[in-house]
Amino acid sequence: MIGSLDAKIPHGPLDQKWRSHRDHSRLVSPNNRRKFEIIVVGSGLAGGSAAATLGELGYRVRCFCFQDSPRRAHSIAAQGGINAAKNYQNDGDSLYRLFHDTIKGGDFRSREANVYRLAEVSNQIIDQCVEQGVPFAREYGGLLANRSFGGAQVSRTFYARGQTGQQLLLGCYQALCRQIAAGTVQMFPHTEMLDLVIVDGNAKGIITRSLRSGKIHKHTGDAVVLATGGYGNVFYLSTNARGCNVTATYRAYKKGALFANPSFTQIHPTCIPQSGEHQSKLTLMSESLRNDGRVWVPKRKEDRSKPPGQISETERDYYLERKYPSYGNLAPRDISSRAAKEVCDEGRGVGPGGRGVYLDFADAIKRLGENVIRERYGNLFEVYEKITGEDAYKVPMRIYPAVHYTMGGLWVDYNLMSNVPGLFVIGEANFSDHGANRLGASALMQGLADGYFILPYTLPNYLAGQMNKRPSADSPEFQKAESEVRARIKKMLDIDGKRSLDSIHRELGLLLWDKCGMSRHAKGLREALQKLSELREAFWREVRVPGNDEDFNQSLERAGRVADFLEFADLMCTDALARNESCGAHFREEHQTPEGEALRDDEKHAAVFAWEFQGDGQLASPKLHREPLHFETVHLTQRSYK
Template identity: 65%
Template sequence: MATLNSNIPSGPLDQKWEHHKFSTKLINPANKRKYKIIVVGAGLAGASASATLAELGYEVHNFVFHDSPRRAHSVAAQGGINAAKNYQNDGDSVHRLFYDTIKGGDFRAREANVHRLAEVSVNIIDQCAAQGVPFAREYGGLLDNRSFGGAQVSRTFYARGQTGQQLLLGAYSALNKMIGAGGVKSYTHSEMLDLVVVDGHAKGIIVRNLQTGEITRHNGDAVVLATGGYGNVYNLSTYARGANVTASWRAYKRGACFGNPCYTQIHPTCIPVSGDYQSKLTLMSESLRNDGRVWVPKRKEDCGKKPADIAEGDRDYYLERMYSAFGNLAPRDIASRAAKTVCDEGRGIGETGLGVYLDFSAAIARLGEDKVRERYGNLFSMYHEITNESAYQTPMRIYPAVHYTMGGLWVDYNLMSNVPGLFVLGEANFSDHGANRLGASALMQGLSDGYFVLPATISGYLATQNPGKRPATDNGSFKQAEENVQTLTKRMLGNKGKRTPDSFHKELGKLMWEYCGMARNQAGLEKGIKAIGALREEYWKNVSVLGEATDWNQSLERADRIGDFIELGELMCRDALMREESCGGHFREEYQYTPDDPETKQGLVNPGDVKRRDDQFAYVAGWEYAGAADKAPILNKEPLVYEEVKMSTRSYK
């Protein structure tokens, strides 16, 4: 059994981080340069961590599978980044951002981590502004804000509909500065395929050069994974096509526990699926819900009509009706489930019946088309390119899609996994969003982890390691790990199967969406586990990978990643089956509020809302690999202890 010690510092919640930074051991400047740190990934978390660690004087080696560190999918985040600046004077504070985030996560995140995130949020905005990130501004030259889901204040900073791009380019510029200065060595087209563990500590990685196929060993005093989320397990998602779980999964197979894998975010406003050929789904930013109103026809019979032909009185603005206090800005999990509910009732729109309207006519009437264009122009044109429809003239059609994973590798307060020396940042870790992430919080977490948290905590671990004494790459563990990668590659290329890797990915995606999607139940999950297990077995018998190992080979890249997704899918179903409660994005049909529950009668929740079971499930599930893919993984638990807030019924009414 692994030990999951959260290492949360003692003391009052709002002083923990300050005290912890003081009590964490430091490394003197002369010794810092003797430590080599491997960082995998260059999204917001990886780029900001690499740059900052190098500024501190550590020797940093950064690895990305992309052709450039600027391509990570952080680049695609549209809407914004939260920070408790209270520039709007509307009642915001660190405590309010903390509370909104804890509540938004349905009381399944760690208090201390979330409070730290809220504290650090203000420094992030300062940092990014100083880097020259062109945030939206008011006429006086000061920063502008907008609102996002799950909050009643305007605390979201933004750069048109391309906030993620601008923040990533900011972090990329900081990284470039340090590459130019020689503090960071950058490896591009380099994919991590194994973690090297020496005497129980993470001390290196095995990497495949995607251009040449060469497999190389890299040692370090610590390894940092900032490799993103795993939503592509569903095949169709808003993730980039290349986003994958392989780095995290290989670390899991080396002993790192996987935290809450079933916590998946399904984003309410994406462009609906149009056909079987589809490779990805496109998000329409949550910021649109500031001005757009979500509705479906009240009557099934009206679903085939043009939206303009449906009278105002025949429309059901269901979010405004069900969650009057937050309305169209209800949190993502709630808005997504509500869309599913109305579609299940037969009131969905569009060819497939799996869609709802997001309507801007009221905003255009109120603000004028020009103002709406200024705020959302790029999103409207993106919508037009994909659907060939103008959202200025007719409502957008939207439907929920997989967007983010709150689960990830388990880490303690220092962002270190249960394997000493292995740190995990950003979406790749499980830590700050509980069972549901609020909008504009992912950018905040990625940059918080990379700029401010890891650089302060990593010295605590390094101080326990002798400077300049990391194991050399001829150590037996490096040899074994490299052989492991070579064997796997040979096995895939030598397989005389009949099916392409992508055909397995599609099949896996359908199983996951069916059994481990927006609504889950015991029978379905049991079926899912069986079916995915069978798919795993077939994969290794029947996958066909063309091309060579010593060449640019995209089939081989995909085959590696899809094999890992299949195993992960099984673990997600197991986690969802084990968690016999509903919370945030994890909706178990067996556990929902009924009209007879006291909370429903008091008007706190609607029938059908998620029902937690704090007495039995107030813990983080940390799954431990049991040594083989067909062996049931071991469940470890980290209890969630709330000192400051009370775990209460999450009400947005």
């Protein structure tokens, strides 16, 4: 049904593709825009900025979020910053360098044209946010400040204390509020998308459930934009918010949208280690801490239980500085995470269970004084103290990697449109810009780039051919999708077992962390696939979902999400098994260099793996479509941060 994948990358030199594409895209005239209804699912940086901007342009927008307010989308928790190629620091940065760092950081598994465009619009994002009143950090002269981040040798990151995501999100939330007041955007909080509706091959609507009243609604539109974030919670424990889920994108996948690189999940190196079995989430400590903190473990495993103050300098192994002297503690996330796992696997990990490494600020405090460190990271130190009860000004922090971000997502072309015409996917929900590993401070950049500056140009190109094609909500496709959604809810409420959702979800998470986490191998992945099918059966036999569907029912919400995670996990492992190479965050133990670094196979695997749903059940394994990646500008090298 799907032929070869066409990414629709414009012809011409790399630095002119986006401009010439904009010049030749079709437009919708101002008086016709109000005739189009756009559905935006999600209200984070991508969805919020897209909904607000499309509203400003005069489209009629309906925006949905499962939280009780659009201001609570999980973008709000991003701490560190947002990249842009302004070169305000005069330290040699340029658009090309931001592009090159990002594509290299992603271990050459993303599209040149997309990444170049991202770097191109990065500066406009900073302009836009400053104008909205985002209180970025400033120098004494009143100009904007920057800091450095992992995977770069320049300072290009703009930040608002340790709350950059919050401030950027509030910027686009406020722009969204302005449009809600103007009547161009209608907001549906506490509402979850449960299916995508396709009419005559085009995405024309969604089925939603109000979490408050339980009511099922059919929403028709001229295009559907998914901005529903990542699926890190498939691991149960992650730095994601409790509500983050794969449901919207997974349901779209089951309706024919391709899912690309689902196994590319980012394990972030600086998180607070797990402390007990009932823990519900892991907390990130911003990567910016690695600017001043030094990562180490004892050289000898006998010292791992000693208080850190009693371990002398010569007995410490500053392993990142030792292995990657030119980047040191600012080595990219995938590399730092694996290095931490390695030293803990050797038995040199610290803290309870031996799954932790020190992040030590003693040198920085000696050099700069406690006040400077407090000003830079004060709120992060407070968070650390609340969770662990320890004062990181006095004793080193303990950190360990945790699931943080998912590079995989629905496949989109250069226009951010999936293979299903009219279905656009933006932000973390798509797969497009980060390849096999995302660099720090790039997620915020991508979410806002998609919503403010890319989708508003590419969406009209589709809409121009869709005048008066919006179907009625009574059409058979909508009726069918609605009755399927209702049947599935009933099926879950009818299971009537004894087991709690969390216990199944936790088991799923442990399995994936073990077999499809920081390192994977073929045998383990095959075992995981086997166990997953048992776990799915257990879910549909043993789980208990109390209450009914005509009410605020949090167990029912979670049940739907866990059921989707259980199926989606299969796709992750299938993808990880098919990709017979190591690249970025995807580390297959069979493929490594003698030094233990990721060994790519560019000949066979310089491609996007996009999966097509083939039906439920064991026999219907998903079909793989490969989109070859062509590198015309950058030279593929083994990534080195030494």
